[in-house]
Amino acid sequence: MVQAALRSGAASRRAVFEVFARRLPGARRYGVVAGTGRVLDALERFRFGEEELAFLRDNRVVDDPTLDFLASYRFSGRVYGYREGECYFPGSPIMTVEGTFAEAVLLETLILSIFNHDCAIATAASRMVHAAGERPLIEMGSRRTHEMAALSAARAAYLAGFAATSNLMAGRVYGLPTTGTAAHAFTLLHDSEEQAFEAQLAALGTGTTLLVDTYDVAQAVRTAVELAGPELGAVRLDSGDLTEAAHEVRAQLDALGAHRTRILVTSDLDEHAIAALAAAPVDGYGVGTSLVTGSGSPTAALVYKLVAREDASGVMRPVAKKSVGKPSRGGRKEAFRELDENGTAVAELVLTSGTAPDGARPLQAELVRDGEIVGRESLADARARHRRAFAELPAVAHQLSRGDVALPTVFD
Amino acid sequence: MVQAALRSGAASRRAVFEVFARRLPGARRYGVVAGTGRVLDALERFRFGEEELAFLRDNRVVDDPTLDFLASYRFSGRVYGYREGECYFPGSPIMTVEGTFAEAVLLETLILSIFNHDCAIATAASRMVHAAGERPLIEMGSRRTHEMAALSAARAAYLAGFAATSNLMAGRVYGLPTTGTAAHAFTLLHDSEEQAFEAQLAALGTGTTLLVDTYDVAQAVRTAVELAGPELGAVRLDSGDLTEAAHEVRAQLDALGAHRTRILVTSDLDEHAIAALAAAPVDGYGVGTSLVTGSGSPTAALVYKLVAREDASGVMRPVAKKSVGKPSRGGRKEAFRELDENGTAVAELVLTSGTAPDGARPLQAELVRDGEIVGRESLADARARHRRAFAELPAVAHQLSRGDVALPTVFD
Incomplete structure (x- = not known):
């Protein structure tokens, strides 16, 4: 795609991509944003080194102009997104990437891999944390998932409220509390x-x-x-x-x-088994397999879609495909959470042009400005945000059963 | 565990651990061994460096004698196992690790992480390959799973018969054919x-x-x-x-x-959707989400269990726990595939003392001898082996429905 766009000249058109989910897998009531911090770290390191370029050259994967483009690749655009720990719903634009088409399209796999994994784990973890009430949960699933996914799973579980992990590398890399058995x-x-x-x-x-x-x-x-x-x-x-x-x-x-x-x-616990033990004299839970596999939904079904781009005359235009069963909405979105007078969330507003009502909470923050990371925050802040974001949801969000999402997404 | 065993003196007892599955998740008919090559590479690199030791010391995770043990850690034992691409069944000892208790117990998470991921993906991939018949399959799931799991998933899919991957890193690292879209x-x-x-x-x-x-x-x-x-x-x-x-x-x-x-x-294909397209004029399939998530079974339920160890008098003794619902069989196992006169597999023999009938195919190979890797082989060899191993199974193995395993496991 990059090679063809470089040749046609369209590679340098300004473009806007959005990350969102069309639905929540497992008929969950809400999703949890996790991975933003990992995306920012990965984006900062995202380069094509000599080994990568040699592979692409020797195997004639791309032509010389594309190799030159990749050799000097450095993301120079802007990124906005939901803060880590925030809740999300179908259509929530959890990340918005603005740049040239070529620089932004290259990030699809990196960004989606991180979010699809981390959001799936954090969403499952949040349900377990709610099911456990005041009792602590220990993440013990490393041996049930890919060795590097294990590290990210421990991070996502902690963000969603787990007390500790048995993964010592997660202790070293992310500063998580660790415990053994x-x-x-x-x-x-x-x-x-x-x-x-x-x-x-x-x-x-x-x-x-x-x-x-x-x-x-x-x-x-x-x-x-x-x-x-x-x-x-x-x-x-x-x-x-x-x-x-x-x-x-x-x-x-x-x-x-x-x-x-x-x-x-311990023993193959998931959120339902944890809930079923609420009346038993249990003081803590160790969770493995179901945590690291997203408790039946191991991927978050997030997509990365072009929603606007420059046309031949330099004007930004919304774009959207028309595929059967996979509709998308063109145009760059602004997102807000609407709350009632008690502070309970009542709707997810996803707007392309309208204005949000007074008091609606803006959900997007600036994360990358002209290629520089500006939106880093601590895992402790993300963890505290998730506690607040979950507490704000209506009671239906507490239900572990399959069903409708806890908030309607309102588009303009 | 290592700290306590070092202190009690039991750390240096000779021990035998086995990797096996009690059941095949998803009520599959067979499992596919994948990850052996990655385990050997990881085992060779498995060391505790200054950063890791400093973390363990500064956080008082272990005591000084344990830190000394870890600082000089180098696996010096023996490993035997099923060859990559081979099929397996409940109870098949796909890897056997022999060493001191301390050196062998430390490998549990590393070995299980790799096998639980790679076997899950390869097993799903093998079913898709059979469903696709002569038509080629392209692995396109990188963006649906953790960014490093994606690399291993591409490898496992190729081993099971996929024609190519869209993951260029897998092309560079493992030499897989790559293709784009x-x-x-x-x-x-x-x-x-x-x-x-x-x-x-x-x-x-x-x-x-x-x-x-x-x-x-x-x-x-x-x-x-x-x-x-x-x-x-x-x-x-x-x-x-x-x-x-x-x-x-x-x-x-x-x-x-x-x-x-x-x-x-393409479009959310799994083995069932592929099979349903058999009569349609389709020339190839691209598979993403369901491949990298194991098509409903993202982890292989493999465990790493102590089956024998030295006693106080230096004699090797079989051991097994008695937990309800999680029985295990003590003693080091030898495994053979029994074939009928037509070369069709009829049983998985897992023996602690008996002898296999003439013509039964031994399933275990020497992989590590006194800490040195001796069992490396090419991915092409593993891919060819899977084709042969699948062809040898009875017709019931071809069924995509949930059901009984294709071969009974016979223990002595």
Whole structure:
């Protein structure tokens, strides 16, 4: 595309691309914007180095003028977008990229890859956080997804409200709180469960979490409290009927005087399983597979579409294709969240020319100005924003069932 | 775990871990081993550098003896496994890792991340390849998954029989055939569809593929053949009822004399949609979202379990936990595929002590010997192996419906 546009001269036309979702996969009630910070970092680094150019040249993927264009590539345009942690709905323009056609079209795969992954994970994570109420959630899914996706998944989960991750690289790279766990292998390694618990307590202290379902749960809990005393930090359950097991273990711990020993549960939990455990005496959840795979919706269905571009006479024109079943709306959009007098969101306004009512909250911020990143913020800020953005949604957003989105998107 | 095991002395016990799936997600008939080559590359590079050690030290994640152990970490054990492209079934030990407990337990997340991703993608890809018959498939899903997972997905798809990828990095890194496409944005960029087609044909020649569903398909096909002549390489359809559209476009192309112009289709295709297009005049498929998300099963449910370890007296002992619903079988396994007199597979034999019948094909190869990689092979070899392994399966393996696995796994 770039080669053909360079040749026809259209490559240098000013263009506007928007990132939005036509629908929310999984019939979710809302989406969560995540990945903006990663997009900005990636955009800043996006260059074609000697290795890349040699590959394109040697394999005749593109011609010499295109190679020259790529060799000097540096995004010089503007980017606006929803802030990370914000909620979004079908049609929300979560990112707007303005530049020449050639410089902006090249970013499609980079931008969509990051958003489609990170928004899918953050959206699933937000539902789990709501289902868990005040109880903390630990992200433990690294081994269930691609090794680099795991790092981004931990970041997205934290942004949406998870308390910690078991991914140490995410601790190092993003400063996330980390926490670990002992696996069944650790118990099986030792000649008895008692020896395994002794070894763990000796190394990590009585505040540690002992895994109690390798052999017999009741026996393991007895052994654990005998060895650690009532100061034992927590026990973990990873199999069976977790509701029933949690009640039994709680009763047993209390009978042994270990009233403050917490019960952590894991084992293929998703937001529905977490919600179902609300009445069980559980103190925290570890979530793996369903978190890193977006709990049934591993990609966010976000697209990157040309919505306006310069014509031959230099005038900006809205554009949109007419494909059956995949309509799009031309023109650069401004987005606002309309709130009622109680501060509850009532509509997502996506406007090409109209003006928003007083009090409607503007959703787009400047992120890149003439190629320079100006919209960086901390993950803590994004996390706090998500808490606020979720709290602002109407009660229907809290429903985990498949259904209509929580807010109507109003176009002008 | 490592810290506690170093302290108890159990860290240096010889241990055997196995990678296997308890079930095939999505009620698939078979799984495809993919990722072995990536595991070997990652294993060779797996070290704890100064940055990683500083993070662990400064945050008091582990104690000093553990930091010393990690600083000098280098896997010195042995690895055996199924060859890439081979098929697998529940219980198949697709990788066996032998070493000290500490050196082997550290590899769990690395090994599982790679296999859980790559096997999920390759398994979905293999089903699509079978559904497509002789028609080529192009992997176009990069923008629907994490940016680094995209690279591995392209590799896994090629291994399973895809013809090419749109991911140029996969071309550079893995030597995959690459091919591109023009998006609707390219047509919308120009002041008319005719100008867009002219620009593309001028830059890429008449052998290119023109996207014909931006406005009106029949008009676009007419314009395309007028401009390119009957030598036009292909047209692409990306919306609507693809069966109906393919028949209409084929008739129109033939009427215009463009008998050799091919029809490529895209638009949320999965193996079922591909199979449904078997009778339509389609010449190739581009697959995105469903390929990179494993077509409903984005992770392969593979686990990494301790199956044997040294006891206090130095004797190797099989071990297995007793958890409800998550049984595992202790002991190091040997695996064979049993074939009938016609060469059709009839069973997966997974043996801890028994001997395999004559003619049963051994499935495990030596991959790492005393820390040195000895089992590398080319992606072309893995791709050829998958073709043979799939051809060997009974006809039930060809069924796309949910159901029983194609081969029973027989344990001794």
